[in-house]
Structure formats: C-alpha cells, structure tokens
Amino acid sequence: MLMLDLGFVRDNLALVEEKLRQRGMNPDEVLKGFPEIDARRRAAITEAETLKAQRNKASEQIAQLKKNKQDATALIEETKQAREKIAEFEKNAEAAEGAMCEILVSIPNLPHESVPVGRSEHDNQEVRQWGTKPTFDFTPKPHWELGEELGVLDMERAAKITGARFAVYWDLGAKLERALMNFMLDLHTKEHGYTEVLPPFLVNADSMYGTGQLPKFEADLFKVPHGERNLYLIPTAEVPVTNLYRDETLDAAQLPTSLTAYTPCFRSEAGSYGKDVRGIIRQHQFQKVELVKFTKPEESYAEHEKLTRNAEEVLQRLGLHYRTMVLCTGDMGFSSAKTYDIEVWLPGQNLYREISSCSNFESFQARRANIRYRPEGKNKTDLVHTINGSGLAIGRTWVAIIENYQQADGTVVIPEVLRPYIGAERITPRKL
Numbered sequence: 089m090l091m092l093d094l095g096f097v098r099d100n101l102a103l104v105e106e107k108l109r110q111r112g113m114n115p116d117e118v119l120k121g122f123p124e125i126d127a128r129r130r131a132a133i134t135e136a137e138t139l140k141a142q143r144n145k146a147s148e149q150i151a152q153l154k155k156n157k158q159d160a161t162a163l164i165e166e167t168k169q170a171r172e173k174i175a176e177f178e179k180n181a182e183a184a185e186g187a188m189c190e191i192l193v194s195i196p197n198l199p200h201e202s203v204p205v206g207r208s209e210h211d212n213q214e215v216r217q218w219g220t221k222p223t224f225d226f227t228p229k230p231h232w233e234l235g236e237e238l239g240v241l242d243m244e245r246a247a248k249i250t251g252a253r254f255a256v257y258w259d260l261g262a263k264l265e266r267a268l269m270n271f272m273l274d275l276h277t278k279e280h281g282y283t284e285v286l287p288p289f290l291v292n293a294d295s296m297y298g299t300g301q302l303p304k305f306e307a308d309l310f311k312v313p314h315g316e317r318n319l320y321l322i323p324t325a326e327v328p329v330t331n332l333y334r335d336e337t338l339d340a341a342q343l344p345t346s347l348t349a350y351t352p353c354f355r356s357e358a359g360s361y362g363k364d365v366r367g368i369i370r371q372h373q374f375q376k377v378e379l380v381k382f383t384k385p386e387e388s389y390a391e392h393e394k395l396t397r398n399a400e401e402v403l404q405r406l407g408l409h410y411r412t413m414v415l416c417t418g419d420m421g422f423s424s425a426k427t428y429d430i431e432v433w434l435p436g437q438n439l440y441r442e443i444s445s446c447s448n449f450e451s452f453q454a455r456r457a458n459i460r461y462r463p464e465g466k467n468k469t470d471l472v473h474t475i476n477g478s479g480l481a482i483g484r485t486w487v488a489i490i491e492n493y494q495q496a497d498g499t500v501v502i503p504e505v506l507r508p509y510i511g512a513e514r515i516t517p518r519k520l
Contacts, residue, residue: 092195093455094188098126107198110205110417122191129184136177143170193303197452199417200389200426206416212429213416218400219409221433222492230436231490232367235261237498238490239518241368252365253357253372255483260515264489264502265375267509268482269350272377272402276479280398282348282379287328289351290319295331298457300423310354310372321354325378326476333382334457338472340464344383344391348479351376368483369441379479382459385451388473389426392448396428399444399479406503408488409433411440425450428477432484436491443484446477490515 097104101123105115146167153160204213235241240261246254257265276282290312296302301309301323310321322328329349338345353376364370379398383391396412403410415427424447431440451471454460460469493501500515507513 092192092198092452094192097122097192097195104195104198107417108195110199111196111420112207112418113196118191118195120191122188125184125187125191129181129188132177132181132184136174136181139170139174139177143167143174146170196420196422197425197449199420200448200450202414203420203426204414204416205418207418208416209419211416212413212419215412215414215428217409217411218404219407221409222435224435224494224496226496228435228491228494230367231434231487234436234490234494234498234500235367236520237517238500238515239520240264240515242520243367251372253370255368255371258520259518260502260510260512261486263510263512264506264515265482265486267506268485269375269377270509271405271506272479272482273348273350275402275405276348276377276379276398280346280401282346282398285329285332285347285349287322287325287332287349287351289322289328289354291322291328291331292317292319295327295334296320298331298334299327299453300456301327304422308356310356322351323355324353324376324478325349325351326380329378329380330453330459330474330476331457333459333472336459337469338382338459338461340384340461342382343461343472344381344387346395347380349378349380351378368487371483375482377479377482379446379477381475382461382472383475384461384463385470385473388448388450388475392426392428392446392475395475395477395479396430396446399430399446399477402480402485403430403432403443403488405505406485406489408485408492410443421445421447423447423449423452425452430480432488434488434491436494441484441487443488444478444480447475449474449476 108115108118146163150160150163150167153163204211206212232241240258242256242258246256273284277284293302296309309323312319312321329347353374355372357370357372379395381391381395400410400412410430410432413429413431415429420427427445427447429442430444430446432443434441450473453474454471459472461472462469489503490500493503495501498517502510502513502515
C-alpha cells in the first residue's frame, strides 16, 4: 500500500528531494537512506536469484548422477548450503523491503508544477473573489454571542453532556443546520450532476490507510475498539466515499464518477489546544457535505476546477462573500498535489475563514487504495485520479450566515434560498 510508485522514486530521486524541500521538509529525514536500502534490497534479490539458478542446475546434475548410479553427495551438500544462503538473502531482501515501505509511506504527495512555492499560509495566493463584504451601521457580533442571544446555540449544555468542543443547536438554529444540508445536497445532485451516497460513519484501518489518514495522522482520529480490531470515526466523508471503490477496476465509461455525501465528521483536533476555543469553528464533531470525484488522469485538473466551482456556487447562492486561494507548497495537505481553499468572510470576527478545501490527489490515494480503471481499447489497467472537497462545511456555513445576516435589532435574516427549507424568514431571540 504505497503512496508513491517505487520505480518513480528510484528513477527521479533528485526531483523527489526538490519537491520535499519545496514543502519545507528535509529530504534526508524523510528518505532516511532510501538509495542505500534500495541498493541493499536489489543486491540481496540478485544474489538469491543467482543462487537459485545455480541450485536448479545442480539439482539437474544430481538427478543425472543418480541416474548413472554415481556419487552425488558433494552436490547435495552444495545445494543444501545454497538453500540456506538463499533463505538468508531473501530474509535480507524482505527486511530491506519493509524499511523501504516505511519510507515510501512517509513521503507526501509531490506538488503539481502549478502550485506556488512557499513556506506557510502567508505565501498562499488569491485566485479570485466573489461578492463584497457587508457593511453595518453597528458593530457586528461574532456567532457565539449571537447564537447565545438568539437562543439557538448552546455550548454550556453541550459541555455538560459531552465536553468541550461540542455544540447543541436549538429550534431555528437546528433547522438552519438541516436546511443547509438539504440545500447543498439538492444543488449538487440536481444541478451539478453528483450522485448522493450515505456511507457508514465508522470505517476500518484499511480505509484510513487508503486515503492517507493512517499511519501519519492517527493522533487526529477517534479510535473505537471493536473485538480484535479497531474501527475509526470518520474525520470526513472523503474516507468512506473514496474507499467505496477500493480494490476495484472501473470502466473508462464510468469516469468521471462524481459522488456527494452528507456525514457527521469527528476529529480529535490534536495539537490545536488554545486555537478557536470560542464558538463552533473547531469542533470534535461537525457536519459536512463532501464532493468526491474519480477521474481519468488527463481529465483530473479540469475536474478539479469544476469541483471547486461547484463548492463556490453554494456561497454564491447564499449571497456570502468569499475568496479562493491556491495553497503554496508549504501549506498543502500530506496527500494533495494541488489544493484550493475557499475562505468565507466573517464580519463578526473581521477575518476570512476556510470553509472548503478542494484537492486533487492525482494517483496518490488510488495507488494506496488500489483503485484502477481500464482505458478504452487497452488491456492494461491504470490508476484513477481522485479529487475531493467540502461542498460545504455546514457548521462554518451556519456561522457565516449568522454573522453576515445579523441585523441591528438582534435578529438574523435567513437567506432567500433557504426559506423553503426552514419555513421562516428571520431568526428572532428565544429563551434557552
């Protein structure tokens, strides 16, 4: 279950090292003596194959000597020693193979040539903006104040029943969350051509390996012991939806395959202590509508652009100002070859906040999950390219609506496209 092809890394080691440096990584720390281990493995395999050939030849000679009723003792002893040496070389090759697999699993995807080189989020580049920032004749409030004053967001009771970084939604706050789910799914299935799926919210380790969460990001996951194995609460619908086709070969006519799914998502937020502690920006549980595509390699970047536009249209229909950023090499996710972040404007916090991350993984996940397709007119199969992005993160969209549509009298206007789903035009204060 490798993420990068062994032959590619071997033949393009200088390129791999340069791409790692672009990501802000030390090639020596990631590759950990890859050339030497590879050479040792190949030498052991060569020695074993050479001895096998000699053993086979000796076996033929032994048979001939016995047929002629001649003494074959020396050759028999020779083949015995050869077997022992072959076993030793095969053991050495297996050990080197294991070491190489550990190295290859730790190598992130290589950034696409169009990705800007940079060290951090400060080097990301704006691609476009849509809409304008709303203006207020009063000081806009953040969603955690509005939610409490409206009686629709309850962090205190959530902490009582579960703990920190969980939320309870009440009345029109809960309906707004459900309305956003239905609106997003309707838009993507009826107008954008996606097929809706409802996957399990628990997955096995193979599924986590398939999309790259394991082994590197195990600390970010919620693990659920289940008999003799572990299951994991999904951090995103990307995991079960991408793994729907694990170990399968698709027909070229099926591609691109576009799927969308609503799921809750669970993240431990390891390493985020002290970040976004107020409100519902960084939660252990949140809801999301995900977009996933399986494409032919030559079509993946066009489909990546299309998926990103599909996610952006949700914000356009809701009348929310946003900007789209292309992430630099130093800010990209582990499995991504190219990523766009869509950032919505939040006036109550006076900042842009990522609401969708749309990534092209090329064949990185497909190699790991063994998802292939059969090109038309060819017998040989090839790896698909996988693409995904939030379409959108529902909780953060909820936040954007509450903050952007707040009024001076303390109410929040509901965007027109959501009113048929909610049955109301405005959220007014209620007692929690």
